[in-house]
Amino acid sequence: MAVPLLQYLAITVGFIGAVALLGLLARWFCGSFRVQLPRRRRDPEPVAPAPRRPLEAVAADLRRLARQLAHVPAGAPMARRRGLQAAYDDVLVEAALLLEVPHTLPGTPEGMAREVERLRVQTALADAGLTVHG
Numbered sequence: 001m002a003v004p005l006l007q008y009l010a011i012t013v014g015f016i017g018a019v020a021l022l023g024l025l026a027r028w029f030c031g032s033f034r035v036q037l038p039r040r041r042r043d044p045e046p047v048a049p050a051p052r053r054p055l056e057a058v059a060a061d062l063r064r065l066a067r068q069l070a071h072v073p074a075g076a077p078m079a080r081r082r083g084l085q086a087a088y089d090d091v092l093v094e095a096a097l098l099l100e101v102p103h104t105l106p107g108t109p110e111g112m113a114r115e116v117e118r119l120r121v122q123t124a125l126a127d128a129g130l131t132v133h134g
Helices: 002-030 055-070 078-098 112-127
Strands: none
Touching: 055 078, 078 112
């Protein structure tokens, strides 16, 4: 009685093992089987600071955008004016960072508060030696 039971158990374990092995072989053949080997941890490489444009290029962009904003035609789409204003604000922030002028322009909501902050940053940049409107 014990011998046939052991034979039945051996056949069952062998069948299950063969199915598992065939599954692994099929995954390996298809390329979806990957062995996870422990990897050595490395210290993260230091992130290089973002390259900054020269102040002369930023000043030229600022003046160009100010000129374009001043001469937007009356029938121009509002998207054009808002796009120019957003680009001007971005370059204004870049100039403030280069000259280390404190600003809160990116966090200021649209409207009168943003206009006032924009004028304050322009005045601070002029005090630092960068003339926006020439």
